[in-house]
Amino acid sequence: MAPANTPWTVHGAPASGSIAIDAALTLLGTPYKLIDGATWADSAARERVAPLNPLRQITTVVLPGGEAMTESAAILIHLADLHPEARLAPGLADPRRARYLRWMVYVSSAICSLHWIKPDVGRIGVPPAARDGVVHAVHERIALCWTHMDGQLSPGTYLLGDELTVLDLYVTVVSRFGPWRQRFCEVAPRMAPVVQRVDNEPRLQAFWRDRFPLDGQ
Template sequence: MKNPQQDEQEQEQQQLLLYGAAGSGSVAVEAALTLLGRPFRLVEGETWVSETARERVAAQNALRQIPTLVLPGGEVLTESAAILIHLADAHPEASLSPGLGDPARGQFLRWMFYVSSAIYSLHWIKPDVGRIGAPAGAREAVVQAVHERIAFCWRSMDAQLRPSRYLLGDELTVLDLYVAVISRFGPWRERFYAEAPAMTPVIRRVDEEPRLKALWQRRFPDG
């Protein structure tokens, strides 16, 4: 007969383990898990400012970055877009991604990786502009240039999408969650609204999603 401690250990082993932080890209993964009703254990740590947080995730992710998701069997997933696509595809009943046979699948993948590579990845430069060979004294100019590029990318995406209730149609997908999170980063939401008028009503709708409002308020307390 199992004792309560053994039961607790088994439950922990069966849970997803997410390394993340408030105000970061990991919140999109938290949002997806919330909609899926998947329990998870969160290891909190701002890896972009804390060496302790970087060391904590290093055993699972050599880049020492978040989000990093450890599946119950021990498999590690990194890269926010990959995590979101995997979770959505693993739960087709939730309709958080177009299926393989869905005509919208191609555009879903296109825009998921666009947000990841053309926009989110640029934020990696900002904590240490030396990563691109710029001197520390040029940080302000570099960050401004990064923000201008991000604004251009949002504008370009907005010009090519024809949103309905959500970005790809009438079903909320992890693309909506992804944009709702990444659009909160520099150059901040007001600039996003100005550059992406077609996407703005969708993202405001995602902000007001009843199942996620508590999460947004907790993980983005400053709005």
Template sequence: MSDMFTLYSAAGSGGVAVEAALTILDLPYRVVEMGTWFDPEAAEAIAAVNPMRQVPALVLPDGTLMTESAAILIWLAETYPAGRLGAAPGDPGRPAFLRWMTFVSAAVYSLFWIRDKPERLVDGEAAAAQINARTKARIAECWSVLDAGLTPGAYLLGDELSVLDLYVAVISRWAEKGRSRFYRAAPKLADGIRRVDADPRLAALWAERFPFTPGWEGV
């Protein structure tokens, strides 16, 4: 049995948060590039792995398949506790850890499926524009809820990096104007997320998989 993880992912996608966790944990993995949201062939190809035709999908060394980014990140944090990337079962911080990981997945991440392609749900340019505007507003509102619900230290859940930080660091970059709206909606969280951006262990990963191009944060 190989000790290698296989991750179906794409540059700039939610899979990059999983890549970041695997990197921090120093686990061996290979990436199968699948830009499913812009490449119909990739979407069909990954259907054999994930019927939702989405990334990320993680194949464990024993062949077990995992999908859903939050589930993968929680599992990695729990399975490799020496990495200290999440509150373990029995830890007083566990309820908050699970609450906010699930919140980001359900309340924020899921809205990008709608925002990016409103035509999945509605017809016509006017309806699409309305959906786009309202999902952007809802995403900002959810970031504000996260901001209000946390008392961050160096990172979102305290003074230790967690997979929640990696998750938010990636998802908060998907706005059309960079992170500017995230910073306005969640000002308490900005320093911690910038700390993730600057983590030297992730420098090569960010450069390859989600580069910080000039002006990326927005205005």
């Protein structure tokens, strides 16, 4: 096991789901080692992650104690719970906790999981020639999922009220993926002002610029 003071190690890539973890660590001021590699496009990155994650994909992190952890939503939940003083998640006794957990898992299972199909539609038994149609269908399904989420939330300043949480970070990052932010704002008008507020969070301006610029979406 690694010493307790060993920094977090994040295997990720610019413009990927790992950016939400990077953003949370940045807000917390937690030191971490970043190892970039787009596992969906880079065989060397897949091999580098393989000993930690048999699926050979990011996001994969190594915790300070030496344990590997995967799944962005789970990592964000764990990270926020490690730092209750930062108030990046509702506590166990907070009435918003169930709502928070529901939507963290929803974004992961109903939306993020669909992006896994796009780099290689053969993963679901579809020939490469059908890729454009499959990607279009995936984007339509994602838009529908955002619409359902938007209809069941009543955001305040942020998605769960007046405090920024890792749910806001997660949705802000994932909303930048296909079918892209403009479509997100069209289908999720209640959530749109929140993600734009997180885009403009002063503590994250340099971070967004370096890791996931929004220009061109």
